[in-house]
Amino acid sequence: MDLAIPSIDIASLGPELILSIAAILVLMVSVFLPKERKDPACYLSLLGILFALASSVTLWGKPKYAFNNMIYVDNFGLFFNMVVLITAGIAILMSINYLKEEGMSHGEFFALILFATVGMMFMAIGSNLITIFLGLETMSISIYVLAGFLRERDRSNESALKYLLLGAFSSAFLLYGIAFIYGATGTTDLKGISVFLSEATYLNDPMLLAGTGLLLVGFGFKIAAVPFHMWTPDVYEGAPTSVTAFMSVGVKAAAFAAFVRVFSYSLWNLQPDWVLLMWILAVLTMTLGNIAAIAQTNIKRMLAYSSIAHAGYIMVGMVASSELGISSILFYMLAYAFMNLGAFGVIIVFERKGEKNLDIEDYSGMGFKYPALALLMSIFLFSLAGIPPTAGFVGKFYIFGAAVKEGYIWLAIIGVMNSLVSVYYYLRVTVVMYMNEPVKEFTGITWSPSMVIALIIAVIGTLLIGILPSPYLDLAKQSILLMM
Amino acid sequence: MTAFFFFPIAIVVLISASLVIFFRNPVHSALSLLLTFFSLAGLYILLNAQFVAAIQVIVYAGAIMVLFLFVIMLLNLDKVKKERERHPLQKAFGILIASLLLVVLGSVIASGILYGTKGIYTVEKVAAIGNTKAIAGLLFTDWILPFEITSILLLAAIVGAIVLSKKEL
Numbered sequence: 001m002d003l004a005i006p007s008i009d010i011a012s013l014g015p016e017l018i019l020s021i022a023a024i025l026v027l028m029v030s031v032f033l034p035k036e037r038k039d040p041a042c043y044l045s046l047l048g049i050l051f052a053l054a055s056s057v058t059l060w061g062k063p064k065y066a067f068n069n070m071i072y073v074d075n076f077g078l079f080f081n082m083v084v085l086i087t088a089g090i091a092i093l094m095s096i097n098y099l100k101e102e103g104m105s106h107g108e109f110f111a112l113i114l115f116a117t118v119g120m121m122f123m124a125i126g127s128n129l130i131t132i133f134l135g136l137e138t139m140s141i142s143i144y145v146l147a148g149f150l151r152e153r154d155r156s157n158e159s160a161l162k163y164l165l166l167g168a169f170s171s172a173f174l175l176y177g178i179a180f181i182y183g184a185t186g187t188t189d190l191k192g193i194s195v196f197l198s199e200a201t202y203l204n205d206p207m208l209l210a211g212t213g214l215l216l217v218g219f220g221f222k223i224a225a226v227p228f229h230m231w232t233p234d235v236y237e238g239a240p241t242s243v244t245a246f247m248s249v250g251v252k253a254a255a256f257a258a259f260v261r262v263f264s265y266s267l268w269n270l271q272p273d274w275v276l277l278m279w280i281l282a283v284l285t286m287t288l289g290n291i292a293a294i295a296q297t298n299i300k301r302m303l304a305y306s307s308i309a310h311a312g313y314i315m316v317g318m319v320a321s322s323e324l325g326i327s328s329i330l331f332y333m334l335a336y337a338f339m340n341l342g343a344f345g346v347i348i349v350f351e352r353k354g355e356k357n358l359d360i361e362d363y364s365g366m367g368f369k370y371p372a373l374a375l376l377m378s379i380f381l382f383s384l385a386g387i388p389p390t391a392g393f394v395g396k397f398y399i400f401g402a403a404v405k406e407g408y409i410w411l412a413i414i415g416v417m418n419s420l421v422s423v424y425y426y427l428r429v430t431v432v433m434y435m436n437e438p439v440k441e442f443t444g445i446t447w448s449p450s451m452v453i454a455l456i457i458a459v460i461g462t463l464l465i466g467i468l469p470s471p472y473l474d475l476a477k478q479s480i481l482l483m484m
Numbered sequence: 485m486t487a488f489f490f491f492p493i494a495i496v497v498l499i500s501a502s503l504v505i506f507f508r509n510p511v512h513s514a515l516s517l518l519l520t521f522f523s524l525a526g527l528y529i530l531l532n533a534q535f536v537a538a539i540q541v542i543v544y545a546g547a548i549m550v551l552f553l554f555v556i557m558l559l560n561l562d563k564v565k566k567e568r569e570r571h572p573l574q575k576a577f578g579i580l581i582a583s584l585l586l587v588v589l590g591s592v593i594a595s596g597i598l599y600g601t602k603g604i605y606t607v608e609k610v611a612a613i614g615n616t617k618a619i620a621g622l623l624f625t626d627w628i629l630p631f632e633i634t635s636i637l638l639l640a641a642i643v644g645a646i647v648l649s650k651k652e653l
Contacts, residue, residue, distance in 0.1 A: 004625060005625060006625055006626060006628065008628075013629075020636055024639075027643065067628065067629035068625075068626045068627075068628075068629075070627075070629040070630060071629065104653075106647070106653050108643055108646070108647045108653070109647075111643060112640065112643060112644065112647070115636060115639070115640040115643070116640075118636055119636075119637075119640075122633060128630075130627075130630050131629065131630055131633065134630050134633040134634060134637060135633065137637055138633065138636055138637040138640055141637065141640050141641050141644060142640045142644065144644070145640075145643075145644030145647055145648060148648055149647065151647075151648060160648075176589075180592070182600070183598055183600060184598065184599060184600055185599070185600045185601075186598075186599075186600025186601040186602065186603070187600070187601070196600070196601075201599075202599045205597060205599055206591070206592045206595050206597075207592050207593075207595070207597065207598070210588065210589060210592040
């Protein structure tokens with residue numbers, strides 16, 4: 001048998017290769033570093049992220065298939081690559097001091113963050129269901145371990161185990177869906193599927209529809225859409241806070257990248273079948289996330305429910321799925337990355353070893369004692385609530401605008417009402433910070449330089465996108481021009 | 485001929501798989517999982533997938549299950565605490581949803597319509613090339629990238645296992 005060796009196009013894999021090499025180097029270097037002096041390992045991982053970002057920029061605007069159509073390096077994928085790279089970079093900056101304080105500063109942490117990011121990037125550029133699935137598993141397995149990284153802490157272990165069990169369950173749904181789609185269309189190639197579906201004769205195939213439903217469950221779990229959200233509050237609460245920050249943005253971004261590519265492009269001809277389901281899921285996700293967030297007393301749990309609600313807003317963009325809808329998803333993801341990472345960053349600065357200072361009540365009087373920190377927190381929370389002039393406002397504006405334009409007026413109205421509900425619980429934290437008397441003594445907080453850099457990046461991102469949105473919206477629009 | 489072997493093996497798969505859940509003793513569960521893996525290998529052979537069948541026996545039944553049994557015996561899991569009582573409605577609802585899913589997926593599979601274009605590897609062609617050779621040929625050409633991503637996946641899993649279990653990092 002003669003083997004036709006496919007063209008190996010290393011350049012198109014640039015960001016993923018650089019990051020994988022960086023992860024392996026981090027593992028090797030950290031062996032030789034003395035205990036509690038692992039700083040070079042995290043600088044190395046940051047360097048890897050910077051190079052991967054640069055490599056993504058050089059690939060911009062030249063969409064091409066590579067490796068026998070396993071990946072499609074287009075602007076859409078590269079945009080999400082950059083979002084997850086920025087997320088990973090900020091999460092690493094936020095972790096350095098946090099891990100030292102918890103006494104768990106190990107090189108493996110940074111390597112696992114990088115491995116997870118590689119998985120996310122493969123989900124974003126994957127143009128075959130198999131590539132997407134493998135990327136998802138690489139990401140998930142790294143995140144399961146990261147969630148349980150503080151192994152002395154029961155909650156961290158609980159979080160990891162819960163995420164592993166339910167995550168494995170949801171992976172089975174996704175894989176079963178892939179098998180059904182393969183059975184119905186004869187291919188796992190996203191382009192092949194869409195070509196096959198362009199002939200309307202096959203659209204009523206029950207196997208195809210069942211496969212689509214199973215894929216929806218699999219992706220719905222990863223983005224924490226209601227009713228597949230049950231794991232979110234416990235996992236987000238128990239995981240190390242910097243990991244929660246990373247997974248609440250990174251996992252969501254990567255899962256949405258694959259979700260949009262599969263549903264809004266590959267399975268576009270089935271849109272009449274899935275759009276109603278998506279509509280219902282979006283409404284449920286927004287509403288339940290926001291209502292449950294009101295009742296929370298722990299700030300990590302509150303942000304967990306808030307992240308569920310934000311998944312709902314992004315799904316509104318998927319229901320619209322027009323050019324404007326998809327580009328508003330991209331824009332929203334970028335805005336969400338900065339504001340959510342920022343909010344978690346403030347929580348990390350304020351948190352003390354052993355899960356102390358995590359109740360919303362602990363924030364009482366913070367506005368007088370730490371004005372800078374309280375101001376930052378207020379900016380991020382205002383942005384999450386969608387109050388101008390922040391990134392969150394513009395993001396919601398474009399998403400709901402796209403929904404209205406496509407005729408989903410009720411969906412937009414429900415979204416705006418939800419957004420109003422969310423103002424209550426976001427503002428409550430601000431009220432507690434500025435209006436309440438301190439309930440207990442504040443122990444001194446430490447500003448590590450890396451955390452300051454991370455917070456500055458986050459706040460600049462949040463405000464800049466909010467005040468001057470048009471270049472970022474153009475970027476998002478450019479990103480979807482050449483898809484598929 | 486195929487049906488003659490298929491139904492007995494399929495019944496063994498189903499029974500042993502349910503016993504994995506219903507056995508109280510973890511060692512018994514692990515052993516019936518072993519039986520499930522072996523009989524699944526039998527199904528693969530009926531599907532002309534000898535390579536996958538061999539891998540199933542060597543990797544799953546051989547390596548993974550032996551490790552599984554070791555861990556169970558080392559951990560001495562006999563004294564599993566009685567599970568906390570759930571709300572009766574929770575169980576009923578779970579059973580309802582699961583059986584609905586079974587009906588839907590079962591009817592889809594039973595409809596048996598496969599519109600998809602068949603691949604080029606027919607049974608005769610695979611037999612001519614050789615099962616292992618055909619898989620290897622595809623794995624190292626068309627599917628080289630997924631194959632390589634798997635290596636990163638496994639590396640992350642190995643690092644993760646050490647992070648979670650090593651006594652002193």
